[in-house]
Amino acid sequence: MKNFKIDGTLKELTEHRMRELPLACYETTIHDNIHGYIPLHWHNEFQFVYLVKGEAMFQINEINIKVEKGEGLFINSGCVHMAREENNSGCTYICLNVAPNFVLSQELYTTLVAPYVEATNIPFLHLLPTETWANNILTSLLKINQIIKSCPPFFEIDICVQLAFIWKNLIMNGITLEHEQKEMRKNQRIKQMLNWIHLHYDEKILLDDIAEAGKISRSECCRYFKRMLNTTPLTYVSEYRIQKSLILLQQPDSNVTDVAYQVGFNSTSYFIEKFRKWMNMTPLAYKKLKNH
Numbered sequence: 001m002k003n004f005k006i007d008g009t010l011k012e013l014t015e016h017r018m019r020e021l022p023l024a025c026y027e028t029t030i031h032d033n034i035h036g037y038i039p040l041h042w043h044n045e046f047q048f049v050y051l052v053k054g055e056a057m058f059q060i061n062e063i064n065i066k067v068e069k070g071e072g073l074f075i076n077s078g079c080v081h082m083a084r085e086e087n088n089s090g091c092t093y094i095c096l097n098v099a100p101n102f103v104l105s106q107e108l109y110t111t112l113v114a115p116y117v118e119a120t121n122i123p124f125l126h127l128l129p130t131e132t133w134a135n136n137i138l139t140s141l142l143k144i145n146q147i148i149k150s151c152p153p154f155f156e157i158d159i160c161v162q163l164a165f166i167w168k169n170l171i172m173n174g175i176t177l178e179h180e181q182k183e184m185r186k187n188q189r190i191k192q193m194l195n196w197i198h199l200h201y202d203e204k205i206l207l208d209d210i211a212e213a214g215k216i217s218r219s220e221c222c223r224y225f226k227r228m229l230n231t232t233p234l235t236y237v238s239e240y241r242i243q244k245s246l247i248l249l250q251q252p253d254s255n256v257t258d259v260a261y262q263v264g265f266n267s268t269s270y271f272i273e274k275f276r277k278w279m280n281m282t283p284l285a286y287k288k289l290k291n292h
Contacts, residue, residue: 020156022099023163025148029092030056030085034250035243036279038083040229042191045097047075048166050127050141054089058082060124061187062228072127072138074170076116079123080190080228094145103167112171120183122175133169140166189214190228193221197237201244202264205237241265242278249287256283 023045030038040059049058050072058065058073060081067073072093075081077100085091100117101109116122127134140162147158196213197205210233211221225233241263248259260271260283275283 021159022102023097023159025094025096025145027052027092027145028095029090030083031090034246037085039243040080040082040194042078042080043097044077045099046077046103047073047081048096048098048127048137048141049073049075050094050138052092052094054091055086056083056089056091056093057086058124059230062230063123064230065124065126067126070129070138072134072141074125074127074137076119076123078117078187080187081124094141096141096144098163103163113167115177116171118179119175119177120180121178125170125173125175133173136169137166140169186224186228189216190224193224193233197233197240201237201240202262204266205234205264207233210237237264238274239278241271242275245271245275245283246286249283250290252291254287256287259283 028038049067051067051069053069055066055068058067058081060075060079065073066086100113103113125134127137129135129138144159144162147155147162152158193210193214197210200209207218207221211218214221214224216224221233225231225236229236231239244263245259248254248262249256256272257268260268265271265274272282275286279286281289
């Protein structure tokens with residue numbers, strides 16, 4: 001996948017399903033994405049990742065985790081996450097997104113799956129091949145990827161068997177689940193503030209506006225962004241505007257000045273300055289590169 005759409009809350013709009021099953025399994029090369037990285041997003045599905053090449057830095061909620069070739073991740077439902085390639089390694093990974101209510105039968109969902117969806121202490125699990133339970137999960141991910149490629153008779157049943165095996169190994173890991181209201185509120189507030197930014201990025205935005213969207217103070221707003229996104233609210237606004245400009249600049253009839261104002265910058269020179277800092281090239285150079 002080289003691009004995907006997200007809504008104002010950063011929720012990914014891609015429908016993760018095959019015709020027969022509510023899941024999707026695909027390979028992603030990070031630098032092939034339109035942004036050059038996998039931008040911040042979330043979805044209701046569980047995500048399992050297996051790195052087949054290179055290394056990457058994943059951010060899940062406010063935590064950064066480096067993942068190397070042969071390792072993987074479990075990313076929980078609803079957790080905001082992104083990924084960047086490390087050391088120009090050409091990072092490629094297999095990604096399995098699956099609806100939580102499909103992992104096990106409905107009769108088992110309430111007791112064996114839902115508590116993990118709702119837990120606030122497991123936004124992700126680092127899957128290391130040196131640990132038996134994690135290696136079993138990684139092996140099953142590869143099997144599911146191969147099953148989908150070859151589509152043998154009754155492949156749907158084969159996938160269900162592998163999913164049940166994955167989930168059994170995950171819950172056998174013995175994690176004590178926690179459900180803290182404070183953590184739930186924090187996650188909801190950052191999504192509210194991001195939603196407001198994404199709806200109004202092309203307008204003048206003040207720190208007060210962002211804080212009001214999360215119903216918190218200016219100082220608390222800054223702490224949220226620093227802790228969860230490792231940036232300031234207004235720096236995030238500028239970076240998001242740059243992200244939106246990448247798509248516009250690839251249109252053959254676009255020009256740098258028009259794009260600058262369309263994404264909310266009030267001067268072309270300031271847009272060029274921020275773009276160069278973020279992309280290590282000017283907007284015009286980027287446009288020529290993509291339209292070559």
